Structure formats: structure tokens, C-alpha cells
Amino acid sequence: MSLKPRARSAAITVRAAAKVNLHLRVGAVRADGYHELTTVFQAVSLFDDVTVRAADVLSVQTSGEGAAEVPDDPALNLAGRAAVRVDPDARVAIEIGKSIPVAGGMAGGSADAAASLLACTRLLGVGWSRAELIAAAADLGSDVPFGLHGGTALGVGRGERLSPVLSRGQYHWVLAIAKTGLATPAVFAELDRLRAKEAAAEPVTHRPDDLLRALAAGEVEQVAALLHNDLQPAALSLQPTLRRTLSAGVDAGALAGIVSGSGPTCAFLCADEEAAVRVAAELAGRGVAKSVRTAHGPVPGCRIV
Numbered sequence: 001m002s003l004k005p006r007a008r009s010a011a012i013t014v015r016a017a018a019k020v021n022l023h024l025r026v027g028a029v030r031a032d033g034y035h036e037l038t039t040v041f042q043a044v045s046l047f048d049d050v051t052v053r054a055a056d057v058l059s060v061q062t063s064g065e066g067a068a069e070v071p072d073d074p075a076l077n078l079a080g081r082a083a084v085r086v087d088p089d090a091r092v093a094i095e096i097g098k099s100i101p102v103a104g105g106m107a108g109g110s111a112d113a114a115a116s117l118l119a120c121t122r123l124l125g126v127g128w129s130r131a132e133l134i135a136a137a138a139d140l141g142s143d144v145p146f147g148l149h150g151g152t153a154l155g156v157g158r159g160e161r162l163s164p165v166l167s168r169g170q171y172h173w174v175l176a177i178a179k180t181g182l183a184t185p186a187v188f189a190e191l192d193r194l195r196a197k198e199a200a201a202e203p204v205t206h207r208p209d210d211l212l213r214a215l216a217a218g219e220v221e222q223v224a225a226l227l228h229n230d231l232q233p234a235a236l237s238l239q240p241t242l243r244r245t246l247s248a249g250v251d252a253g254a255l256a257g258i259v260s261g262s263g264p265t266c267a268f269l270c271a272d273e274e275a276a277v278r279v280a281a282e283l284a285g286r287g288v289a290k291s292v293r294t295a296h297g298p299v300p301g302c303r304i305v
């Protein structure tokens, strides 16, 4: 007789959002190999859908944007690993419908992990508190707690310790999705290499008070002027063609452009929705990206649909 918690419903689908880092300062390498960082995340309206149902064995199937680059082995797929974190003997079939670019610096895998955690706890009737859910998320990856949280948040530590940020208004983005991805560890390693070469001063990771004030006031132009990413030089060093993408977006009328997290997706903040549609059309015509999307933020974190 099985002592496993019983499945309570046939299938649960959780929708999970992508993120951009409005601000990302990378500090020193810690003893555990991670970098201390300070970041401001904003969840944006590109979504993956993760559906979990009871099954005989654990499996993961991915469809949609970039599915061929996502591992289906549950031991490698972050959504499969999340299911095992909920129950080491989880017998669930996980289906991921991807819209978030893979290895794009938009935390798609982390979003899927967060969605799978939420879906599996519900499906398997695991009565975790919110704190237990967040702790499991942090075990799975630095960006996973933000996948649950959504909205706008300040992240410290390795990015997993979050506090909510007051943000007024909607921000309209154009996302230029690159032909090939960048692996997050490689981008951090490239930053270390560049810093060692330049004998740079000790990096600073203090709270970005000016940006937090601009977000609270809903001043989009001010937010655009304050976008910052310490990983950008490393991403540009690994994919030099991104320089052309960044200038093309600004030439097309965006207020500012930035590499999203570890890249290579370039995110352009626009004055309003109309401007974003114009910039997206112009950028698509220049052929500097595999695809161009518009999105707005902030949007909520994982939710059951």
C-alpha cells in the first residue's frame, strides 16, 4: 500500500513570468563560489505555463520557444528538480509550455522551477508554509524565489533574499532575443576575468536608492536613466554583436537599453506602449535579433490558472 500523499486533482497549471534586472551590482566572490549581489527585479509579461498531473513516474516534456534546448531529463530540468524537492519520490508528469527565451537572462528555468514547486505542493497535498516554499525555491537557484514573488523586488545575498519594492505605473519593454544563449556561470566567470585583468577596485553593492525613489514615483524616464547591469560588459565580451543590438534599440527610439541579467536578451525601456510597438517593429526590421517581443511589467509571480 502506498503511503504517498494522494493527488487531489487531475492537473494543476501554474503561470510563471520572466524577469528583467533593472539594476544589478555584482560584488566579491564568496567562499561558496557565488557572488554577493544587489539587484532590482521586475517581473514582465512573458510567461511559461507549467502543468503537473499525477502519473506512474516522474517525467518532463517541454514545448514552445526554445524547447529543443531544454533538458527533458527530470534530474536536469529545473521543474523536475523542483518536484523532487517537494517529494523525493514524486510521481508526476510535468508539461512546460515555454515562451520565455532559454538561456536568455530572463530566468525562464527559475520561473519553471517556482511554478513546479507551487503546482507540486498543491497537487500532492504537501502543506508547506510560505517560508518553507521560499526556502525550497532558494535551494533550487538564486532567481527562483523571485519567480514565486513577482512584481518588483530588491534581491540581496546571492539574489535569493527578497524584499518588495514599491513601484507605480506600468513599464513598457521591447525584448530583443538573441540567436544563441549565454550560460550564467560563464558570464559571471567572464566578469571575474575582466575584473582581474583591469585590477578593478572592490566592487560596490549598496542599495540603489535613486532607482527605488524613481520606481516609487513612477518616473519612467528617470528609471530608464538609472538602469544598470554589472554583468553587461561580460555579456558583451562573450557576444560582441550585442553592442549593435543595444544601439539599434536606442536609435529606434527606446529611452534606454540594457542586457537583461546574464544576457543575451537586450531589454529596451520605452516611454509608453505605443512607443514600444514602434521600437519593436523598427528593431525587427534591422535583423539584429532572432526575435523581438514587447512586454510590460510589473506582473505577478507564479499563480494557478
Ligand SMILES: C[C@@](CO)(OP(=O)(O)O)[C@H](O)COP(=O)(O)OP(=O)(O)OC[C@H]1O[C@@H](n2ccc(N)nc2=O)[C@H](O)[C@@H]1O
Binding pocket: 021, 024, 033, 034, 035, 036, 037, 039, 104, 105, 106, 107, 108, 110, 140, 141, 142, 143, 144, 157, 158, 159, 184, 185, 188, 260, 261, 262, 263
Ligand atoms: C544572473 C542572474 C540575475 O538575476 O540571473 P540570469 O540573468 O542568469 O537569469 C542571477 O544572478 C542568476 O541566478 P540563477 O540562474 O538562479 O543562478 P544559480 O542557479 O543560483 O547559479 C548559477 C551559477 O551562476 C553563478 N552565480 C549565480 C548567482 C550569484 N549570486 N553568483 C554567482 O556567481 C554561479 O556560477 C552559479 O553556479
Ligand SMILES: Nc1ncnc2c1ncn2[C@@H]1O[C@H](COP(=O)(O)OP(=O)(O)O)[C@@H](O)[C@H]1O
Binding pocket: 069, 070, 071, 076, 077, 078, 079, 096, 101, 102, 103, 104, 105, 106, 107, 108, 109, 110, 112, 113, 181, 182, 184, 262, 263
Ligand atoms: N525548465 C527549464 N527551462 C529552461 N532551461 C532549463 C530548464 N531546466 C533546466 N534548464 C537549463 O538551464 C539553462 C539556463 O536556463 P534559463 O533559466 O532559461 O536561462 P537564464 O539563467 O539565462 O535565465 C538552460 O540552458 C537549460 O540547459
